[in-house]
Amino acid sequence: MLAETICSAVSAAGLGIAAVTAYRKRFLTAARIAAYSLVPIGLVLTGTVEWLSGIAFKPGVWLGFGLLGVAWVLFATTRAVERRGGGTRKERRAAARAAREGAVEPAASAPSLGAGTGSTAPARQNAGKRSSGAPDEDFSDIEAILKKHGI
Known part of the structure; x- marks a missing residue:
């Protein structure tokens, strides 16, 4: 009962403020204030306020x-x-x-361009495309860096 009374008073005050705002020729603002002030009385009339107050005090x-x-x-x-x-x-x-079981395959740690470690078919296919240098000479500086770091 108290919540419904409070909501009704808030709506009445809001409609009063909307009337004063409309008197000052701010009709858009007055309409917006009137819309906001009608919400509490609408909640009272639908029974929502009674339901919420019943929940809030249990x-x-x-x-x-x-x-x-x-x-x-x-x-x-x-x-x-x-x-x-x-x-x-x-x-x-x-x-x-x-x-523990080894997520990396044992063959994955073997060098891919070493002599005799893997298949020589790709080396034969690329033999005509390469220059006169051997494949070991191309990667000698990389192998030196890896050996220096213990890899």
């Missing part, structure tokens, strides 16, 4: 909102921990197992 409803907040916080924290920590224990074990 402790059980507030307990429900509190539990929803706790659930949201739990969802957010578990999501953040999962993003930072790498997931669940099962996912971490699977990642560790994959790392």
